[in-house]
Amino acid sequence: MGFQSSPLFVLTVLFFNILLAIYLxxxxxxxxxxxxxxxxxxxAITANVGLIPSASNPSVVYDHIFTYIAPASIFLLLLGVxxxxxxxxxxxxxxxxxxxxxxxxAGVFVASRAIGGEFGEWASPIAGMITGTxxxxxxxxxxxxxxxxxxxxxxxxxxxxxxDNILTAVWMAVTIxxxxxxxxxxxxxxxxxxxEVLEDEYDSSSLxxxxxxxxxxxxxxxxxxxxxxxxxxxxxxxxxxTTLALVLAQLKxxxxxxxxxxxxxFSVYLxxxxxxxxxxxxxxxxxxxxxxxxxxxxxxxxxIHAVVIILLGWLLKYDWEMVGVASQANVGGSSSALAxxxxxxxxxxxxxxxxxxxxxxxxxxxxxxxxxxx
Numbered sequence: 001m002g003f004q005s006s007p008l009f010v011l012t013v014l015f016f017n018i019l020l021a022i023y024l025x026x027x028x029x030x031x032x033x034x035x036x037x038x039x040x041x042x043x044a045i046t047a048n049v050g051l052i053p054s055a056s057n058p059s060v061v062y063d064h065i066f067t068y069i070a071p072a073s074i075f076l077l078l079l080g081v082x083x084x085x086x087x088x089x090x091x092x093x094x095x096x097x098x099x100x101x102x103x104x105x106a107g108v109f110v111a112s113r114a115i116g117g118e119f120g121e122w123a124s125p126i127a128g129m130i131t132g133t134x135x136x137x138x139x140x141x142x143x144x145x146x147x148x149x150x151x152x153x154x155x156x157x158x159x160x161x162x163x164d165n166i167l168t169a170v171w172m173a174v175t176i177x178x179x180x181x182x183x184x185x186x187x188x189x190x191x192x193x194x195x196e197v198l199e200d201e202y203d204s205s206s207l208x209x210x211x212x213x214x215x216x217x218x219x220x221x222x223x224x225x226x227x228x229x230x231x232x233x234x235x236x237x238x239x240x241x242t243t244l245a246l247v248l249a250q251l252k253x254x255x256x257x258x259x260x261x262x263x264x265x266f267s268v269y270l271x272x273x274x275x276x277x278x279x280x281x282x283x284x285x286x287x288x289x290x291x292x293x294x295x296x297x298x299x300x301x302x303x304i305h306a307v308v309i310i311l312l313g314w315l316l317k318y319d320w321e322m323v324g325v326a327s328q329a330n331v332g333g334s335s336s337a338l339a340x341x342x343x344x345x346x347x348x349x350x351x352x353x354x355x356x357x358x359x360x361x362x363x364x365x366x367x368x369x370x371x372x373x374x
Contacts, residue, residue: 010061013052013205018269032352036343037176043276054280062274070271070335076264092318093352103308104134106303117298124372134367136360137333162313163294165278179320188319211259268339302305329357349363
């Protein structure tokens with residue numbers, strides 16, 4: 001194993017990228033971009049120049065971050081959620097999410113007829129895979145791919161995965177910046193006013209080692225318990241983690257553990273850094289014409305999804321940040337939606353982001369199989 005593939009080295013680079021992103025946000029004109037997007041971009045650069053592994057030869061660190069850190073970030077950030085936020089933001093987010101899912105289906109329908117013929121007999125399975133992944137995430141993508149044995153189509157399958165990774169990172173960047181641009185065109189008041197938790201509070205000098213110890217223990221215990229219950233009942237572990245966090249969040253003891261937001265925010269940045277590492281541009285050039293066809297197919301799908309969800313938000317007069325988070329739940333899943341809500345400083349949307357992302361996991365596979373036969 002080369003030095004650059006060493007887990008310790010990879011972690012060191014990821015931590016430095018996060019540090020650099022936060023520094024640039026606070027001390028340069030790049031503060032308008034935000035640390036979340038900067039973390040994605042910086043890590044994408046370091047992966048594409050070969051400093052750390054990319055998607056074609058991923059580090060074991062990436063898998064562990066997706067497996068453990070992403071759900072941990074959800075648990076930690078939801079510990080600071082008040083259930084009244086869901087009552088206010090829940091229905092609009094659900095409407096937007098379902099509208100976005102229909103937009104995805106419409107996008108796949110159009111893309112299949114415009115470009116799908118290039119993929120021959122695999123056009124139908126691909127339609128299902130793309131519908132699944134842009135409704136709820138990679139879980140649905142893989143479920144359909146396994147059923148139709150798409151993994152046996154080496155070049156085509158790996159190209160779809162590579163392009164999907166790139167566009168997911170790009171769409172995170174779009175949904176971070178698009179609400180600001182849309183708000184300049186059509187001013188919309190936030191459905192819920194800015195959370196009382198200000199960014200400066202994450203720099204508290206009164207961090208308690210006792211509180212940190214409790215949070216790390218309870219997070220690990222919650223994930224172990226959730227995985228065990230999931231194995232026994234087949235209920236997705238992310239739903240169990242979410243439920244546990246919500247129950248504990250209503251207890252005064254956990255409400256006073258302000259460190260949960262610090263740990264949760266850092267975990268989000270680490271997750272987003274890995275999203276950047278999977279943005280592998282070299283995979284496109286290696287795949288040649290196939291990559292161009294896949295890129296056109298997926299881009300058209302996301303474009304139509306975006307048009308539908310933006311029009312829905314405009315017609316119903318929902319605030320644009322809500323639209324962005326709902327769209328991110330479609331395209332990137334619950335972890336990405338939560339990361340976006342946090343980067344937009346919309347703590348009132350954290351719970352809704354996770355819940356609709358989980359809903360996407362639940363319905364995405366069904367919609368995917370439906371689109372296979374459309």
